[in-house]
Amino acid sequence: MCGIVAYVGDKDAFPILIKGLYRLEYRGYDSAGIALLNESLKIYKTRGKVADLENFMQDKDHKGKIGIAHTRWATHGEPNDINAHPHYSRTKKLAIIHNGIIENYGPLKEELISRGYRFTSDTDTEVLIHLIEDIRQNEGVDLPEAVRIALNQVIGAYAIVVISDDHPDMLVAARKGSPLVVGIGDNEYYLASDATPIVEHTKDVVYLDDEEIVTVKKGEKMLLKTIRNRVKTPYIQKLEFNLSALEKGGFEHFMLKEIYEQPRSIRDSMRGRLNARDGIVSLGGILDYEPKLLNTHRIIIIACGTSWHAALVGEYLLEELARIPVEVEYASEFRYRNPVIDETDIVIAVSQSGETADTLAAIELAREKGATILGICNVVGSSIARATHAGVYTHAGPEIGVASTKAFTAQVTILTLMALRLAIKKGTIETSRFQQIIDELEEIPRKVEETLNLDKEISSIAKIFTYARNFLYLGRGYNFPVALEGALKLKEISYIHAEGYPAAEMKHGPIALIDREMPVVVIATNRGPYDKVLTNIQEVKARKGKIIAIVTKGDKKVRELADYSIEIPETEELLVPLLATIPLQLIAYHIAVMRDCNVDQPRNLAKSVTVE
Numbered sequence: 001m002c003g004i005v006a007y008v009g010d011k012d013a014f015p016i017l018i019k020g021l022y023r024l025e026y027r028g029y030d031s032a033g034i035a036l037l038n039e040s041l042k043i044y045k046t047r048g049k050v051a052d053l054e055n056f057m058q059d060k061d062h063k064g065k066i067g068i069a070h071t072r073w074a075t076h077g078e079p080n081d082i083n084a085h086p087h088y089s090r091t092k093k094l095a096i097i098h099n100g101i102i103e104n105y106g107p108l109k110e111e112l113i114s115r116g117y118r119f120t121s122d123t124d125t126e127v128l129i130h131l132i133e134d135i136r137q138n139e140g141v142d143l144p145e146a147v148r149i150a151l152n153q154v155i156g157a158y159a160i161v162v163i164s165d166d167h168p169d170m171l172v173a174a175r176k177g178s179p180l181v182v183g184i185g186d187n188e189y190y191l192a193s194d195a196t197p198i199v200e201h202t203k204d205v206v207y208l209d210d211e212e213i214v215t216v217k218k219g220e221k222m223l224l225k226t227i228r229n230r231v232k233t234p235y236i237q238k239l240e241f242n243l244s245a246l247e248k249g250g251f252e253h254f255m256l257k258e259i260y261e262q263p264r265s266i267r268d269s270m271r272g273r274l275n276a277r278d279g280i281v282s283l284g285g286i287l288d289y290e291p292k293l294l295n296t297h298r299i300i301i302i303a304c305g306t307s308w309h310a311a312l313v314g315e316y317l318l319e320e321l322a323r324i325p326v327e328v329e330y331a332s333e334f335r336y337r338n339p340v341i342d343e344t345d346i347v348i349a350v351s352q353s354g355e356t357a358d359t360l361a362a363i364e365l366a367r368e369k370g371a372t373i374l375g376i377c378n379v380v381g382s383s384i385a386r387a388t389h390a391g392v393y394t395h396a397g398p399e400i401g402v403a404s405t406k407a408f409t410a411q412v413t414i415l416t417l418m419a420l421r422l423a424i425k426k427g428t429i430e431t432s433r434f435q436q437i438i439d440e441l442e443e444i445p446r447k448v449e450e451t452l453n454l455d456k457e458i459s460s461i462a463k464i465f466t467y468a469r470n471f472l473y474l475g476r477g478y479n480f481p482v483a484l485e486g487a488l489k490l491k492e493i494s495y496i497h498a499e500g501y502p503a504a505e506m507k508h509g510p511i512a513l514i515d516r517e518m519p520v521v522v523i524a525t526n527r528g529p530y531d532k533v534l535t536n537i538q539e540v541k542a543r544k545g546k547i548i549a550i551v552t553k554g555d556k557k558v559r560e561l562a563d564y565s566i567e568i569p570e571t572e573e574l575l576v577p578l579l580a581t582i583p584l585q586l587i588a589y590h591i592a593v594m595r596d597c598n599v600d601q602p603r604n605l606a607k608s609v610t611v612e
């Protein structure tokens with residue numbers, strides 16, 4: 001959940017590190033710190049955001065061509081100046097930044113205390129740096145070896161970078177269960193939790209694998225080995241995104257920019273995979289596993305949060321088109337409930353970040369039981385992308401706003417392509433129907449653009465409900481996951497309590513909540529169970545609830561009943577989630593802005609949830 005960035009080379013480290021922290025702030029933002037090595041190793045850290053750290057450092061010594069920096073999302077110990085990273089070793093000759101959790105920090109700490117170590121913070125990280133220094137002193141080994149030996153004693157997850165004032169041109173870093181990327185520049189190295197702080201300096205990167213340690217020295221080749229001491233050859237990859245993907249590009253918030261990027265990101269998700277003119281859908285990344293997919297008796301999709309909502313849309317699509325039974329599971333539940341699963345099963349993990357701890361653990365469990373694991377990830381080279389047998393990247397581009405928007409529509413796009421491909425291969429769809437759907441799919445980016453043109457209208461509806469205390473979102477069929485997603489977007493960024501429900505379930509409980517104070521968002525597009533949803537709307541009306549309806553252009557019946565209607569373009573029922581989600585993202589965004597909430601960095605949340 002934290003962001004780490006480090007630099008060694010010929011340039012001043014401070015500007016690189018502080019800018020890198022701003023880029024990584026979406027990962028965590030309750031405290032931040034920097035260690036710089038010039039004549040001695042100095043640490044500056046403070047509670048608060050990166051801007052607070054920058055202010056705090058204004059009159060401090062910024063010198064140093066090597067440094068490490070961290071932005072934190074607290075796990076062990078409250079967010080304060082002391083618990084912020086980096087942490088010194090006892091002699092203050094070493095410092096560390098860490099992302100992850102050391103699970104056995106308790107016994108390690110006791111052991112160190114019994115040998116005279118004193119701790120200043122409540123963090124598990126401080127244990128690790130004392131341990132490294134202890135090994136270095138007592139076993140007379142060099143720093144990389146001391147780090148290696150220490151990591152062999154550690155249980156848990158980590159991405160770490162260690163700096164030492166004995167080595168003014170060297171950093172030692174390692175990962176297990178938390179991402180770490182090395183950027184290779186000219187006579188210099190960058191290390192970071194993801195490529196966002198690196199891309200403006202170099203496009204050549206190495207993604208570390210679990211239990212790998214890297215030693216980078218200015219002007220020398222990097223040394224990569226495993227914590228079992230096996231030397232490895234680094235695999236250098238080229239970054240495929242540009243700096244503009246990380247900037248707000250004139251938008252007030254990343255979230256708004258990312259909402260507006262959806263015509264482009266959906267197009268990118270389909271690029272090279274959908275050829276409507278020739279009637280072809282193909283997903284190269286999972287081609288080798290297609291025979292297995294075509295013959296499987298069921299698919300299990302695992303995910304969390306918004307990705308779980310996309311997975312639910314996937315369930316409807318795969319069952320309707322390819323006639324394959326699908327189960328959608330919260331990764332956090334799946335991993336702890338001894339699921340019945342074996343080598344005949346196919347598990348699809350859906351994740352924007354590719355780092356979600358629960359999803360990773362669920363993958364591990366399914367893999368142990370022999371299942372085939374496929375991934376749908378956005379972040380290239382992420383842990384989930386590596387942990388799966390094969391997969392498809394969504395190509396939505398970096399998503400910086402903590403609330404997921406374009407990643408959701410990209411995931412749904414991939415699941416749509418997958419269902420279509422399997423359906424045509426299995427013969428569970430008529431060719432003419434297949435062609436009809438893919439022709440329409442190709443139109444979706446343009447229709448998303450059309451939907452985005454409703455922004456002003458949506459903003460004025462949002463204004464009316466800025467001070468609502470609760471919201472209910474209702475939808476049926478393909479629009480049920482859309483309702484869930486709309487409610488999640490609203491609650492996470494505006495802090496208004498919101499619940500998504502299958503519209504028909506309302507009468508089994510939530511109807512008790514409805515009165516004139518309760519706004520109810522109903523996704524009531526014209527295909528599928530339209531008449532049933534109409535009845536549900538009447539039930540809300542009868543109890544004086546305020547209806548905000550998402551309807552198909554030209555709709556009359558719902559418009560007559562609803563207090564406010566938002567008209568989206570007509571499309572196939574199974575493609576409606578790609579359009580209907582857009583106004584819900586915008587409603588949440590505008591309400592949050594009007595309530596003066598920090599849209600891109602909502603309280604208590606961080607972009608990638610790398611802890612349980």
Ligand code: F6R
Nearest residue numbers: 305306307351352353356403404
């Ligand atoms: C909601 C949101 C979260 C994530 C969830 C899974 O806007 O962003 O609910 O969807 O934490 O994250 P990934 O997709 O990275 O596995």
